[in-house]
Amino acid sequence: MEQNRRFNLSEFTETEKAINNAVRLIEKKLPPSVKATKAGVLLSSTLVLVQDVLLGDEGTIPNTVTKEQVADNMQDVEVRTIQEFDKPVTHVTVRMKNGFTVRESTTCVDPTNYSEEIGAQICLERIKNQVWFLLGFLLQESLSEVKSF
Known part of the structure; x- marks a missing residue:
């Protein structure tokens, strides 16, 4: 029997803070011309990963791997x-x-x-x-x- 754990995205607030901190650290090492672009892409990609890969369409985490x-x-x-x-x-x-x-x-x-x-x-x-x-x-x-x- 498939079971899913439900939660809302507010539970990811701490993760989002950690991601933002990581982006700031990365920005410090990037040349000024690419800072905003690279950091923005990293942040966007990470948030999409959290939302689209870990979360199902209905805000659940699947507990099985499918064929x-x-x-x-x-x-x-x-x-x-x-x-x-x-x-x-x-x-x-x-x-x-x-x-x-x-x-x-x-x-x-x-x-x-x-x-x-x-x-x-x-x-x-x-x-x-x-x-x-x-x-x-x-x-x-x-x-x-x-x-x-």
């Missing part, structure tokens, strides 16, 4: 097959939205039974499970941050 989120985070897939120790090995690498990569590989006992398509499917399923795990970790981090308010 759609897993698929959305898997940006590029590269499949290649090479020979290792006289056997074909399929390597699949997935680049996630943030640039992080996840890799898996498969091989076979008998090269006459080898299928790159099946090997790639197996690798992709393993990678989806890893991405689900990683997104679950991030969600847990987000939920624990909100509970600390």
Whole structure:
């Protein structure tokens, strides 16, 4: 059963203050010509992240990772097959939205039974499970941050 914790954005007041302080510190290190632009972008981006990523459309924090989120985070897939120790090995690498990569590989006992398509499917399923795990970790981090308010 899906449960969501409801709260309003006033709970993020302390976070917003911390963000503003961080922006001020960053502004001190930027050249005058880019201070307002860079700091404004940082502040805007951070607030959008808090509102759009952590909060659902109705002001709730989802407590689950969906298949759609897993698929959305898997940006590029590269499949290649090479020979290792006289056997074909399929390597699949997935680049996630943030640039992080996840890799898996498969091989076979008998090269006459080898299928790159099946090997790639197996690798992709393993990678989806890893991405689900990683997104679950991030969600847990987000939920624990909100509970600390």
